[in-house]
Amino acid sequence: MSAPGSSGTAAAAQAPARHLTPGQRRWRRFRAHRAAMASAVLLGLIALAALGAPLAEAAFGHDPYAVDLFARYAAPSAAHPLGTDELGRDVLLRLLYGARVSLAVGLAAALTAALLGTLIGLLAAWHGGLIDAALMRLADIMLSLPLLPLLIVLAAIDPAKLGLPREAAAFDLVRIIVIIAAFGWVTVARLARAAALSLIRRDFVRAARAMGASPAHIMRTHLLANLVGPVAVATTLAVGNVILLESVLSFLGLGIHPPLPSWGNMLTNAQELIFSAPLLALWPGLAIFATVIACNFLGDGLADAFDPRADQRAG
Amino acid sequence: MTRFLLGRVVQAAATLALLSFLVFALIGLMPGDPIDVMVAGDPRLTSEDAARLRALYGLDRPLVERYLAWAGGALSGDFGYSRLFARPAASALWPALLNTLRLLSVALALALCCGIALGILAARRARSRTDYAINLAAFAGISLPAFWLGLLLIILFAVTLGWLPAGGAPPPDQGGAAAMLRHMLLPVATLCVAHIAAYARYMRGAMLEVLEETYIRTARAKGCSTRRVLLAHALPNAAMPVITLAALDLGTLFSGALITETIFAWPGMGKLIYEAIMGNDYNLALLALLLAAAVTLAANILADIAQALLDPRVRLGEAAEP
């Protein structure tokens, strides 16, 4: 989703400041991207709220799983700040617990994809030749496949037919992370490969290679440092996309299954009641929207911060 | 050029072959089989009935054997019968494909036009309020769950305002093209919001990049009006990558169509693929998925060719190395 010349909201960051380290310059550029800063704060707050869900649960004194048939569809009140759902469960608490699931899925899938992608990208760049060609063709092919139908097939697989236990409660979670990562590595792999190639061709790396430095060493010292930027950007954007994708899979009945709340299944559940209880659909929808848009802005800000051209101009 | 093309076509064919096996195997890994689906829908079916039907549909044979039989048929143009619709898979697919293409082509064209226009607007007024507003709207557009957006649009435009139909293809012999357009408006809008946003952002970036290039500066120095510089010089150069991106995006559009078609009860490919997969209809699911992949692969190849023809800097045959 990132544009080639990244968004210009970071306008003020162009002034050269020779006495600053690259890290400091990046931080300045990032800070100048106000939307990204705000997004970072917002994401931080959401993450904190998700982590603090048990505290909120203790403070309000009710259980997000506890059914109360006498308090269905309750309006917002002091006891239930966002009201209750169709089973009389507190919507706020469920949103907070849902945030844990949705963010965990988003982060885990995006990080797994980033890791996998970096490894594959580096492997391709380092070895070149046939391995490179094969891996990059694979990446091309992955990009050209209709993603959602394949995800549907994958999400509908019966674990028992693979010899896995069907009972595992965490299976839903792990499966969704694995299948998203299986498709998500491509972007990162391309980035990693490009960054690695441009480095490998530089003299000092050639020299290091010629002097017999181990690949691992060279990768560690030089490559990874250069990779952090683009990969961080891609991963941030991916977190948002995964959260969206989880909601879509939930909508198709293939996401996280209740009673474990996720934003996706809360939204899907609520859309059936959208006429009678529109607020129930509003909250998870807004939560998804806010988180995804924040991830996108944050990614944009990071792209500005790590913009190599800005680095060159500054340095 | 010919060699390059040949290579790409061979590669695409190999991809499709591999994909077909993969999908076949994956559907095989789904819970139950088609007969189980039938049994779940009809409690009067006994286990003897199930066994009889399984033999009849050839489901008692091992997966690989069934795949080879399918592949043999497919190579000679026989894609088998759709179990769900009791018709040749191709004929079950055809009307759905037309419906989806109708939706996709309008959505793609609209997304491109709007995206490019917004991108130019934003680039021209870079760092102005307009730019920020477009940027914000673009970010919002790519951050909405599509089915939620679709539902909101239905509620607003169909239920509350009553301006547009809430979904479905127009009923037979009602209103012709105008009715078709009215029915398409909401699904097309849902489908292209995210894409408009993405193209606008991409276009803006490409535009700003082009504007910095020497020939534009020259044109400006020569006293061309800003409008002229933007439209005559910068636009063609900046639009090309966006159009290429759009071609590469077809796969994503197909995916988006699935959600949109479900919400708007639009009888298209996306919905058909979903039903075929869920209904364990191997032949139909395979054909539909392969077709979707083939279209995307073809679009990719075309995009590469277009890029090569238009941009002499790209030489075909060399993988895009930086």
Added chain:
Amino acid sequence: MIRAGSRALAALLFAALMAGGTAPASPARAQAAPRETLTIGITQFPSTFHPAIESMAAKSYILAMARRPITTYGPDWALTCMMCVRLPTIENGDAVPEIAPNGRPGVRVTYRLPPEARWGDGTPITARDILFAWEAGRHPQSGFGPSELYRTIHRITVEDPRSFTVHADKLTFQYNALNDLPILPEHLERAAFEQDPRGYRNRTRYDTETAHPGLWFGPYRIASVATGSHVVLERNPHWWGARPHFNRIIVRAIENTAALEANLLSGGIDMIAGELGLSLDQGIAFEKRHGARFRVAFKPGLVYEHIDLNLDNPALQDRRVRQALLLALDRAQIVARLFENRQPVAGSFVNPLDWVHDPATPAWAHDAARARALLEEAGWRPGPDGIRRNEAGARLSFELMSTAGNRSRELVQQVLQAQWRAVGVEVRIRNEPPRVFFSETVSRRRFQGMALFAWLSSPENVPRTTLHSTQIPTAGNNWSGQNYTGFRSAEMDALIEAVEIELDRDKRRALWSRIQAIYATELPVLPLFFRADTFVTPRWLQGLVPTGHQFASTLWVEQWRVGN
């Protein structure tokens, strides 16, 4: 910027939602004055259109307007003739008990087709059409679904062009019901069938030429099909019965129920079928908001929601535990709170609307104290975590399984879990996609404790497959039978055998009472409730009578009228 932006957006979305939720829509919908078209929304699109290949609710619903069964159950749940001149009975001499070739008591029943009956292309419907349907159904490769019917009927003889005699090798009290034998047009279909029985299901005109008028003989015939979208039915000029009101009926499939509701509100459809429409929850909420514009009828029917208990589970083998489990549930409250009393609590598998229902059946109203006492008596005492344990220290904990994706069931499950928790029983919810659940977990008895699902039955349905001890699925019998609980009772077996062949209604009623008493005392199954269908019709539509059983209300579509 983000803050302000998203706040404005939230306000906008909220406004849209609230407006959609509360304001009555008032778009100018130019409905032609005489209302000649009726558009019905359903949630599923039928796959094949062949009457006997693969059964599907959407297909039954649509085809009921274009063809008719020989006999069926009416909205009053009594057996009636649709394609016969009079219902054959032993009393009127149309049915005669005889000894079947297998030496058992059988019966021969003579049906007379209506003299005016003809296919949509004008060809008369004759006994040969029935004979063809039976021959095709018997053929193992034709791909017709349940084969029991075709086996039970060992011979069909053609008496004259308009009458035929069915010879069955079993004389049951339902000897004269012929609900499931489809009438197929021999003049159009026989050739395709005989040429290649195995390929018949792919070459039948029902799917290659669905709009062929000769395939249909109802008040309507299928005029066109847009796969996945809608089916258009037009008045059948050859229909001999009462003339239906509407020129044309369009059935539109919209899977997403929120979109279905939106289509109704925006005028895209006129009504939502109860058989395949809104969930009860949605129906109740809909009635509150739009009761003025639409008539919302809730018809409790023969969909029996219940929990099968796996009687191999040591804890569940104790009858006291099963009774305590039921006593712990406040089903009346669930029905009141979740379903606003629109669906009745079930006392057994027999619906209160069924004439054989015995009101004296033990009811097990909510009584937590008695449930606790029974559990104590059975040796289950509260442990430190509040969950009961027996002498050996085993916890009283079960797994409650059901179909994933059924919202209403998932709601109920969570309430049940909470109510059992209150008497010290732990229940863990684990749901599976329907086909895993039915094809493997339930039908192979792989559920560890409880399986929540529904039975769809017909009036006076003999529970042979679900309660007879020979119907317990095992690997040995190739998993046939539906007695998933593993219930064995010699008395129940005897009663089932007896009730099936008892032709005298009064004697039968006594047998049915005893069956219900055993069922409700032994409780191999925890009865929950009978599901209600939500029929949403415009106020101007009259004459639609929900049936409550699996035979669709569209079987009487010619009685639908426009009133004010």
